[in-house]
Amino acid sequence: MTVAAQQIVDGTPAPTAGNDTGTVTPIGVDEAAQFLYREARLADAHELDAWEALWTDDALYYVPIDDTADPMTSMSIIFDNRGRIATRIKQLHTGRRHAQRPPSRLCRTVGNVEVLGVEGTDTVVTSVVQIVESRERGTRFWAGRVTHKLRRTDDGLRMSTKKVVLVDSDRPLLSLSFLV
Amino acid sequence: MTTTLGSSRPTPEGLRGLVQPDRVHGSLYTDPAIFAAELERIWYSTWVYVGHVSEIPRPKDYVRKTIGPQQIVMTRDTDGGVHLLQNRCAHRGNLVCEADRGHSGSFRCPYHGWTFSNTGDLLGAPFNQGYGGREGLKELGGLATVPRVGIYRGFVFGSLAAEGPTLEEHLGAAAERLDRLARLSPEGEVELTAGFVQHEVEANWKMLVENETDGYHPQFVHSSIFSISGSSIGDLYSDKSTAVTRALGGGHSENDLAPEFRRLGVPMGWAGTPESKIPDYVAQMRDVYGTETGDEIMINGSPHIMIFPNLFVAEIQLFSIQPLAVNRTVQHVTAIQFKGAPDLNRRLVTQCVGSVGPAGMLLADDAEMYERNQRGVEQLRPEWLDLRRGLGRETTDDDGYTIGTATDETSMRSMWSHYLTLMDPQPATAPQESTVEGAQA
Numbered sequence: 001m002t003v004a005a006q007q008i009v010d011g012t013p014a015p016t017a018g019n020d021t022g023t024v025t026p027i028g029v030d031e032a033a034q035f036l037y038r039e040a041r042l043a044d045a046h047e048l049d050a051w052e053a054l055w056t057d058d059a060l061y062y063v064p065i066d067d068t069a070d071p072m073t074s075m076s077i078i079f080d081n082r083g084r085i086a087t088r089i090k091q092l093h094t095g096r097r098h099a100q101r102p103p104s105r106l107c108r109t110v111g112n113v114e115v116l117g118v119e120g121t122d123t124v125v126t127s128v129v130q131i132v133e134s135r136e137r138g139t140r141f142w143a144g145r146v147t148h149k150l151r152r153t154d155d156g157l158r159m160s161t162k163k164v165v166l167v168d169s170d171r172p173l174l175s176l177s178f179l180v
Numbered sequence: 181m182t183t184t185l186g187s188s189r190p191t192p193e194g195l196r197g198l199v200q201p202d203r204v205h206g207s208l209y210t211d212p213a214i215f216a217a218e219l220e221r222i223w224y225s226t227w228v229y230v231g232h233v234s235e236i237p238r239p240k241d242y243v244r245k246t247i248g249p250q251q252i253v254m255t256r257d258t259d260g261g262v263h264l265l266q267n268r269c270a271h272r273g274n275l276v277c278e279a280d281r282g283h284s285g286s287f288r289c290p291y292h293g294w295t296f297s298n299t300g301d302l303l304g305a306p307f308n309q310g311y312g313g314r315e316g317l318k319e320l321g322g323l324a325t326v327p328r329v330g331i332y333r334g335f336v337f338g339s340l341a342a343e344g345p346t347l348e349e350h351l352g353a354a355a356e357r358l359d360r361l362a363r364l365s366p367e368g369e370v371e372l373t374a375g376f377v378q379h380e381v382e383a384n385w386k387m388l389v390e391n392e393t394d395g396y397h398p399q400f401v402h403s404s405i406f407s408i409s410g411s412s413i414g415d416l417y418s419d420k421s422t423a424v425t426r427a428l429g430g431g432h433s434e435n436d437l438a439p440e441f442r443r444l445g446v447p448m449g450w451a452g453t454p455e456s457k458i459p460d461y462v463a464q465m466r467d468v469y470g471t472e473t474g475d476e477i478m479i480n481g482s483p484h485i486m487i488f489p490n491l492f493v494a495e496i497q498l499f500s501i502q503p504l505a506v507n508r509t510v511q512h513v514t515a516i517q518f519k520g521a522p523d524l525n526r527r528l529v530t531q532c533v534g535s536v537g538p539a540g541m542l543l544a545d546d547a548e549m550y551e552r553n554q555r556g557v558e559q560l561r562p563e564w565l566d567l568r569r570g571l572g573r574e575t576t577d578d579d580g581y582t583i584g585t586a587t588d589e590t591s592m593r594s595m596w597s598h599y600l601t602l603m604d605p606q607p608a609t610a611p612q613e614s615t616v617e618g619a620q621a
Contacts, residue, residue: 075374076377087405087409090408099547172379172380173379
């Protein structure tokens with residue numbers, strides 16, 4: 001992830017050095033997996049507020065088209081800072097987000113969870129997600145490689161980054177209006 | 181729904197019955213025979229937007245593009261000329277260009293190794309004794325080229341018909357809107373360098389074309405995002421708005437929002453971007469154009485224009501519409517970038533990414549409407565789609581163009597009127613046969 005990717009033009013503060021004194025208790029693969037499963041379950045169930053509460057304030061929710069491109073100068077599928085995540089959730093809450101009316105029926109599997117290492121206060125976790133989405137137009141299969149950056153806070157584990165690289169990210173995609 | 185035409189080739193008489201001044205028949209969106217005729221008479225005949233010169237800045241650059249279902253390679257030769265090649269080997273029809281973009285003076289077919297220059301000429305075929313040696317190669321064809329290529333303000337258009345109206349004739353008043361767009365750059369040039377998001381919808385392409393300048397839908401389709409973001413865009417498309425819907429001829433139409441932007445009277449107010457956020461851009465615009473003209477350009481804003489059949493400029497974003505089947509269409513979308521305006525451009529990318537594409541907070545809802553509409557028109561009754569909104573209150577502006585209010589269906593009616601002239605040409609001239617030959621030569 002580029003540094004630029006973490007500073008969205010419309011108002012994200014620069015990433016903070018962390019919320020503790022620098023000692024990080026490592027997050028193990030089991031603990032990470034439990035977090036990923038919970039996040040997946042909340043997204044599948046459209047538990048919007050609970051899902052939103054999993055984010056840190058310096059959040060980055062990113063679904064690139066080209067994972068090697070600079071999201072500040074290139075198009076992405078999703079490139080949300082914390083403020084824009086809040087907007088996305090609020091839009092879903094209006095009940096007038098037509099692309100999610102009715103909400104997609106979702107069932108996703110998270111697998112191949114690995115802890116890749118530590119970056120500052122965050123633990124980098126990679127996984128694979130496979131999602132079945134059912135809507136009136138039909139049933140669609142989504143799959144991608146996911147990177148989470150997890151952080152231990154006073155309130156428990158939180159995610160500061162979620163990046164989903166879809167296998168078909170650079171091809172024509174039908175609407176992707178649920179929380180991927 | 182297909183009872184009028186069945187699956188037979190649509191006749192001019194049949195089409196005239198389906199496209200009426202105040203309504204159009206549902207089969208126009210669902211009949212595969214009509215779609216096939218549209219490909220032949222519109223997409224493979226008229227000028228279609230293909231790409232932009234900034235996508236192939238250097239000699240030998242190339243990028244894959246499309247004209248409807250046709251695969252096109254847009255190349256730049258060593259002299260800087262732009263070429264549109266059909267991506268089909270002259271030997272056995274293999275796709276010769278596999279990469280989405282790249283830098284190469286030639287293309288080698290992976291199947292039997294025939295090699296073509298980036299202008300389409302055959303450079304060689306392996307074991308050429310089988311063709312009678314080098315002399316024999318001259319009998320073999322090169323890559324088919326799009327017979328007519330036209331460039332306006334860097335926007336590259338192609339026509340698969342060898343003859344027809346010039347690009348300037350095709351664009352008509354739309355050209356001035358592209359001028360207006362380019363003037364928002366301190367260097368007078370648009371650049372499409374941010375790449376494209378490809379958003380597919382299970383709907384007929386005309387659903388998209390009609391929606392692009394439909395000022396009636398934003399308050400309803402986009403109310404969710406307008407209500408929470410405090411956006412004033414919805415007000416531009418209301419009964420109180422001074423904006424107008426204008427039929428520009430040639431099937432082109434616009435929502436002219438400039439009257440509302442002028443009411444705001446703030447440079448870049450139309451973009452929702454305060455001057456303080458883009459000081460370099462604003463200063464440069466005033467420097468280049470002079471304070472008065474620079475401010476005027478920045479106040480009047482960017483056009484919102486649908487250039488028939490596939491180029492839609494929506495202020496800060498550009499859509500290229502690609503029909504693939506009667507009920508399948510892809511929108512290729514990018515953030516417009518203005519040469520010499522890096523601070524503005526970064527904002528435009530992030531703003532655009534939030535709005536468009538499969539997850540876009542605006543466009544995913546438009547896409548939902550297209551798809552529901554498609555499923556709707558597949559229902560048998562009432563057969564027709566109503567197009568009469570504002571028909572009784574249209575006026576003619578100072579330039580002679582028909583205008584309606586911000587929410588009137590003036591744009592759709594003019595699109596359909598032009599559609600009919602393309603789909604129902606004078607039978608005596610019979611240009612269709614030569615068109616097809618041109619497309620496949």
